[in-house]
Amino acid sequence: MNNKISEKYTPIIKHYNYNVNTKNEIIKSNNKFIVRYPTVYIIIDKAKKDKFKAYVGETNNIIRRTEEHLKNESSDRTDWTKLNKSKNAEIIVIAHKEFNKSLTLDIENKLMQYLLSDDSINHLNNRRSNDQDLYYTSQDCQKIFSSLWNKLSEDNNELFPDVQDIRNSSIFKASPFHKLTEEQIDAKDKIISKIRDKVNQKYTENNLVIIEGSAGTGKTVLLSSLFAEINENIDLPESYLLVNHNEQVEVYKNIADKLEIKSKQGDDIVNKPTKFLNKHSKSDSKVGIVMIDEAHLLLTQGKQAYRGKNQLSDIINRAKVVVAVIDPRQVLTSEEYIESDQYKKLISDAKENNNLVELKQQNRIQANIHTINWIETLISKGKIDDIPYDNKYEIKVFNNPFKLYKKIKDHDRQDENIFKGLSRVVATFDWEYKNKSPENNDYWRVNIGDNFSLPWNLELPINKNYKHLPWAEQPQTIDEVGSTYTIQGFDLNYCGLIIGPSVKFRDGKIIYDPKESHNNNAKKNRTLSNGNKVDVSQNLLNNELNVLMKRGVHGLYIYAVDKQLRDELIKRAGKNNLLL
Known part of the structure; x- marks a missing residue:
């Protein structure tokens, strides 16, 4: 049964040399899905050592479109002049029996999104965004695309890396080719x-x-x-x-x-x-x-x-x-x-x-409205309501930070982060942090009690292959604790949030204690336009919690250092949401 299902989404992929003889090679293939159906194609050329140029397109007639590229576009487009003169260029033609115009446009757009995030591609042409709305077979697009990318990766993993490497990259998350709401x-x-x-x-x-x-x-x-x-x-x-x-x-x-x-x-x-x-x-x-x-x-x-x-x-x-x-x-x-x-x-x-x-629609947090309202109420009003049950988004409260950390590591396993993203531990800026120096005998750490101690972000040694990546994408950071300064603007699959001692629960409400914070940039007095100096730390520490609580796409795990806050969260979690 599984084989039949996979066969339904398996595309036809053919590789041809890209030159004046390409037309004849395609005709010889005698495959009606290639020759007579809509197709998507990728033209690949080596730019320099281990780096490639790629052009992505779609067409209702691959033979005519290839001839147009080879003959008509070379005279007025310098990118095509170089490509058409190359002796090593290749065209990969992708066909499927369910391909129609809308589906090929969506596949083209997804290829642009993935190849943009591919380290081996240093130039990508045809950067239009063609994501489509609903259409017949639109429900099959993702499965067909996953099948074709896996097949391309099997043929050439250097040029088409594993899905995990693509989807977890910061370029993928910031790509202009995402399907817009x-x-x-x-x-x-x-x-x-x-x-x-x-x-x-x-x-x-x-x-x-x-x-x-x-x-x-x-x-x-x-x-x-x-x-x-x-x-x-x-x-x-x-x-x-x-x-x-x-x-x-x-x-x-x-x-x-x-x-x-x-x-x-x-x-x-x-x-x-x-x-x-x-x-x-x-x-x-x-x-x-x-x-x-x-x-x-x-x-x-x-x-x-x-x-x-x-x-x-x-x-x-x-x-x-x-x-x-x-x-x-x-x-x-x-x-x-x-x-x-x-x-x-x-x-x-x-x-x-x-x-x-x-923009009002919540696109990051994949939760129902009750869960989103619970988070907003906690942040904006300082009020902790009962944590709602949600079959799409998991909120759990921990009474032990080490167990939270272990659970986040469980979610960061490869089979999960391929499709859902990376999971990391973050915390409010309530522990001292300084840049590393030769005089330091140890890392600057987030220490809680006698059993929990992890380095602050950017402390552990970084493999040179990952130095150019944002904090969350570096593999060693699963054993660090991130701050707002390293995680702001990024999505996580599951966010393990340690709420430090600057956030407390007193008299039925969340309050902020700047004396417990090490975020000196938030504690400085601000000179207003009228010349008055004011303390704005309450606003800024609230903003810090807001940023951290909204990192998780599929789940939020919480440990609070302040006992009264922890007890209130545990009480509000109930049996279904509490993980001891």
């Missing part, structure tokens, strides 16, 4: 329409478009899709992308390099905000479009290399259009703190000018 598609259309209107205006007033949404609503995926599509569109100016974390800068630079997205001015099209502002210091020489991921992390006062007063205002003055993703509940330091009145004015102005795009 209906809400994201509507948002994307609105933003592109706004950009078209604004870039043609002589004056660039009200040029800030805001994407607002809480953690897990798909803001980053939407921005990545916009970044790729706008830079492909010859009718629109180029778009810079600014991100705040070093790891994310490398992820998006890698995406831009592979898709050959470059700045016409010769600088980095993906950058951190301060570096961008220092490069584009003259406000009278505006760039076209700037997109900002996690704009809530922009500085709102001077710090180190940044000498201005507000990075968002400065970026607005350097661009014709700015598209900014904002969630004030993810601000983590006093230098990034947005005053309530200022944020309300930003949103009010955006609404007044029809420049506000709101």
Whole structure:
């Protein structure tokens, strides 16, 4: 029975030399599914040692389309000139008896998504996004794709690595080729329409478009899709992308390099905000479009290399259009703190000018509405309700941190993280952390009682093959504890959350104790616009918990150091959710 099921989804895959004789080779195959049905194809050429260029396409007539590539496109496209002159290029044609136009477009899009995340591919052409809505056989797409990728991997594991290596990569998670939700598609259309209107205006007033949404609503995926599509569109100016974390800068630079997205001015099209502002210091020489991921992390006062007063205002003055993703509940330091009145004015102005795009659908946490509401109530109101039963999302409370750690390691086994992602332990910043130095006799650790001690993030030795990867993707980090600074913006399959002593439960409500926190950036007083210095640590420590509690896609495991908080969580967990 299983063999019959697998045969139903098994595609036909043929390899041909890519040259003037390809047409004859395909005709000789005498396979009607190749010759007469819609097909998907990949043209592969070696770029340099262990690196390849790839072009992905789909067609209703592979013979005609191959001839078009070989004859018509070589004269006006330099990428095809080199490809067509290659002596080692190969075309892989993929067919299936159930292929129709929509299904081949979806398969093409998935191949783009996977090959973009493939370390052996350094250039990827045809970067359009063709994800389809519902259609006949759409329910078979994922199974057919899994079968064809596994078959490609069996033939050449170097070029088509294991699914696990692809799906757990940060590039895969930030890829512009993810299938967008209906809400994201509507948002994307609105933003592109706004950009078209604004870039043609002589004056660039009200040029800030805001994407607002809480953690897990798909803001980053939407921005990545916009970044790729706008830079492909010859009718629109180029778009810079600014991100705040070093790891994310490398992820998006890698995406831009592979898709050959470059700045016409010769600088980095993906950058951190301060570096961008220092490069584009003259406000009278505006760039076209700037997109900002996690704009809530922009500085709102001077710090180190940044000498201005507000990075968002400065970026607005350097661009014709700015598209900014904002969630004030993810601000983590006093230098990034947005005053309530200022944020309300930003949103009010955006609404007044029809420049506000709101994302409300939770895309990360695969849970029912009762579970999502339980998490939101705990964070926003400090109230702990009974943990609801959920057959899609698992919340468990532990009275022993070591058992939580062991359970997270169980979820990080290979057969699970291939399809569901990596699982890691994270914690509130309530233990001392310093950079490693030769004088340190031991790692900086998260210590709880006599039996639990794990190094803080970025402490364990890193194999040189993984140094370029974000924290969660490095295999040794399963034996570390992550913080908001290493996990913000990333998804986990199961998140094991250690809530440190800065979060307590008193008089029926969660409170925050800054004296117990080692997050000095959250404890510094903030000078407001009126000159008053205020303590904003309560807001920032609440934001820290918000970021950590929303990392898990399929589950959240919790251990609380504060006994009263732990007891309340245990009481609210009930027999079904409590794991002793």
